[in-house]
Amino acid sequence: MVDGASQKQLFIGIDGGGTKCRATIYCAERGILGTGLGGPANPLHGLERTLESIMVSTQQALRDAGLSLQTVHTLVAGLGLAGVNLPTLYEQISEWQHPFKKMYLTTDLHTACIGAHEGEDGAVIITGTGSCGFACVNGESVNYGGHGFAQGDKGSGAWLGLEALKAVLLDLDGLGPHTQLSALFKLHFNTDSGMGIAEQMAGQPSSSYAKLARMVLDAADKGDHVANAIVKDGAHYISMMAKRLLEVNPPRLSMIGGLAQPLQKWLDVDVAKKVQHPKQPPELGAVYFAQQSLANEQQKVAN
Amino acid sequence: MVDGASQKQLFIGIDGGGTKCRATIYCAERGILGTGLGGPANPLHGLERTLESIMVSTQQALRDAGLSLQTVHTLVAGLGLAGVNLPTLYEQISEWQHPFKKMYLTTDLHTACIGAHEGEDGAVIITGTGSCGFACVNGESVNYGGHGFAQGDKGSGAWLGLEALKAVLLDLDGLGPHTQLSALFKLHFNTDSGMGIAEQMAGQPSSSYAKLARMVLDAADKGDHVANAIVKDGAHYISMMAKRLLEVNPPRLSMIGGLAQPLQKWLDVDVAKKVQHPKQPPELGAVYFAQQSLANEQQKVAN
Numbered sequence: 001m002v003d004g005a006s007q008k009q010l011f012i013g014i015d016g017g018g019t020k021c022r023a024t025i026y027c028a029e030r031g032i033l034g035t036g037l038g039g040p041a042n043p044l045h046g047l048e049r050t051l052e053s054i055m056v057s058t059q060q061a062l063r064d065a066g067l068s069l070q071t072v073h074t075l076v077a078g079l080g081l082a083g084v085n086l087p088t089l090y091e092q093i094s095e096w097q098h099p100f101k102k103m104y105l106t107t108d109l110h111t112a113c114i115g116a117h118e119g120e121d122g123a124v125i126i127t128g129t130g131s132c133g134f135a136c137v138n139g140e141s142v143n144y145g146g147h148g149f150a151q152g153d154k155g156s157g158a159w160l161g162l163e164a165l166k167a168v169l170l171d172l173d174g175l176g177p178h179t180q181l182s183a184l185f186k187l188h189f190n191t192d193s194g195m196g197i198a199e200q201m202a203g204q205p206s207s208s209y210a211k212l213a214r215m216v217l218d219a220a221d222k223g224d225h226v227a228n229a230i231v232k233d234g235a236h237y238i239s240m241m242a243k244r245l246l247e248v249n250p251p252r253l254s255m256i257g258g259l260a261q262p263l264q265k266w267l268d269v270d271v272a273k274k275v276q277h278p279k280q281p282p283e284l285g286a287v288y289f290a291q292q293s294l295a296n297e298q299q300k301v302a303n
Numbered sequence: 304m305v306d307g308a309s310q311k312q313l314f315i316g317i318d319g320g321g322t323k324c325r326a327t328i329y330c331a332e333r334g335i336l337g338t339g340l341g342g343p344a345n346p347l348h349g350l351e352r353t354l355e356s357i358m359v360s361t362q363q364a365l366r367d368a369g370l371s372l373q374t375v376h377t378l379v380a381g382l383g384l385a386g387v388n389l390p391t392l393y394e395q396i397s398e399w400q401h402p403f404k405k406m407y408l409t410t411d412l413h414t415a416c417i418g419a420h421e422g423e424d425g426a427v428i429i430t431g432t433g434s435c436g437f438a439c440v441n442g443e444s445v446n447y448g449g450h451g452f453a454q455g456d457k458g459s460g461a462w463l464g465l466e467a468l469k470a471v472l473l474d475l476d477g478l479g480p481h482t483q484l485s486a487l488f489k490l491h492f493n494t495d496s497g498m499g500i501a502e503q504m505a506g507q508p509s510s511s512y513a514k515l516a517r518m519v520l521d522a523a524d525k526g527d528h529v530a531n532a533i534v535k536d537g538a539h540y541i542s543m544m545a546k547r548l549l550e551v552n553p554p555r556l557s558m559i560g561g562l563a564q565p566l567q568k569w570l571d572v573d574v575a576k577k578v579q580h581p582k583q584p585p586e587l588g589a590v591y592f593a594q595q596s597l598a599n600e601q602q603k604v605a606n
Contacts, residue, residue, distance in 0.1 A: 144476045150453040151501060169454060174547060175543050194450060
C-alpha cells in the first residue's frame with residue numbers, strides 16, 4: 001500500500017479545541033514519535049491565539065520526539081480545528097503561511113470521527129467546551145450543533161457553566177429558585193454578590209464558563225434540583241443529537257471530550273447503550289486525515 | 304433655592320446604553336438648549352467606544368444649542384451609564400480625563416429613576432438592549448438584574464434575540480420544535496443554513512442580538528408557540544422583578560427602554576396596572592443628578 005518513502009514520511013496530527021491543542025508526530029514505520037500540548041485553538045475566539053497554540057504544541061511534539069525544530073518543514077500536517085466549519089475561518093486558516101511541508105485542514109469533528117473509528121465510517125459526539133455531532137457513512141457526512149457559544153453548544157461544558165451562572169444570578173436576586181450552586185459559586189468567585197460574580201465572568205471566553213461545569217455536575221449528583229434540571233436538559237439534547245446521527249446508520253458511535261464520561265449516565269438508556277469507546281484520539285485521526293489526503297493527492301497526480 | 308450664577312450654569316445630562324447615547328444641555332434659566340445622539344455607550348462592551356459616543360453626543364448637543372465646541376469646558380455633566388454598577392468600570396470612567404468643568408457619574412438606572420419621577424422617589428425597570436430594575440426610596444436604593452449579556456439581562460431585547468436564535472438553530476438541526484422564526488431568520492440573514500446564521504452572529508455584541516427582538520415579538524403576536532414561550536418567559540421575569548421592587552413601596556413605578564411598550568401587554572395584570580408613564584427621559588434625570596450633586600458639593604464646602 002505505502003512505498004518505502006511513505007513509510008518514513010513524518011506526519012503531525014493536530015487537534016485544536018476551545019481549551020487546548022494536542023499534536024502527535026507519527027510515521028508509518030515507527031508509530032508515534034512524540035506528543036505536544038498547547039493552549040486554546042478555536043479560531044472563532046482568536047486566530048492569532050490559535051496559530052500560536054498550534055506552534056507551541058508542534059514544537060513540544062518535535063522536542064518530545066527528539067527532533068530538531070527545523071524538522072517542522074518536513075512534516076505533513078493534518079489539522080482538525082473547532083470553528084472551521086464556518087467558511088470564513090476555514091479560509092483564514094488555509095491562507096496561513098504555515099511552516100509545514102504540506103497542511104491539510106478539516107474540522108475537529110471530522111478528525112475526531114476518523115480517529116474514533118480508526119479511519120472507518122462512524123459517528124461521534126464531541127462534548128467538551130463546546131458540543132457537536134458528526135457522522136461519516138459511505139462518503140456522506142452529516143453534522144449537528146457546533147454553532148458556538150452562547151447561541152449553540154447545548155450540553156457542553158460552557159453551556160452548563162452559563163446556565164448555572166444564570167440560575168445563580170437569579171437566585172441571588174431572589175428572582176429564581178434556590179440552588180446549592182449559589183453557595184458554591186460564592187466560594188469559587190470569593191464574593192457574596194451576584195454583581196461581583198457577574199463582573200468576573202463579563203466578557204470571558206467559553207473556556208472560562210466550561211471551568212464551572214464540574215461544579216454543576218457535582219451539584220446535580222448531590223440532588224440539587226436546579227443543577228439537576230440543567231444537566232438533564234443538556235443531556236437530553238445530546239441524546240436527541242445521537243438519535244439523529246444514528247438515523248444514517250453509522251457502524252459505530254463514540255463520545256469524545258471532557259464531558260463525554262460525566263454525561264454518559266444522564267443520557268437516554270437506549271443511546272447510552274450504543275456509545276462505544278473511541279479507538280484512537282482525535283490527534284491520531286488528524287494523522288490519518290493527513291495520510292489519506294496526501295495519498296489522494298498523489299493518486300490524482302499519478303492519474 | 305438657586306442663586307443667579309446657578310440659574311445660568313449649563314448642565315449636560317448624558318444617558319449611555321448598549322445601543323445609543325443621548326445628551327441634553329440644560330440650564331435652569333432657559334430650560335433645554337439642545338440635544339445630541341451618539342453610538343453605543345456601555346463600557347462593558349468597550350471603554351473607548353463609550354467615551355467616543357459620549358463625545359459625539361455632547362458635540363451634537365452643543366451644535367444643536369448653537370454653542371461653540373469650546374463651551375464643553377464650562378458644562379457640569381451628569382453621566383448615567385450602563386455597566387458602571389461594576390466597580391472596575393465605575394473607576395475606569397471616573398479616571399477619564401474628561402473635558403467638562405465637572406463630571407458626576409452614576410448608573411443609567413439611577414438617572415433613569417431620577418428622570419422618570421422628576422427627582423422624587425420611585426422605581427424603574429429598564430428593558431432595552433439589557434434589563435434591570437432599580438428603586439430609590441427614602442435615600443435607600445435596591446436593584447435587580449443588570450448582570451449583562453449573556454449571563455443576565457433576561458427579558459431584554461438582546462435576551463429575546465439570543466433565545467430566538469438558539470430556538471432557530473435547534474429547529475434547523477431538527478433538534479427542537481418548529482418555529483416561524485426560522486423562516487424569518489433565514490430571510491433576515493439571507494442564508495438557508497443554521498451555520499450561516501451562526502457565523503453571522505458569532506462574536507456579535509448584545510446590540511446585534513437586540514436587533515432580532517422585534518421579529519420575536521411579532522412572531523409571538525402572530526401565535527408562534529416558540530416565540531410566544533420566549534416572550535412570556537422574559538415578561539414573567541420582568542413581572543417578578545417589578546414585584547420585588549414594589550416591596551420597598553416606591554410611590555411610582557415606570558418602565559423605560561425600547562422593550563417597555565411592547566412588553567407591557569405580556570406582564571402580569573397586577574403589575575401592568577401599576578406601571579406609570581415616566582415623567583422625564585433618563586438624560587434629563589442625568590441633568591437633575593448633576594444639579595443635585597453640584598448642590599450637595601457646594602453645601603459641603605459651605606458647611
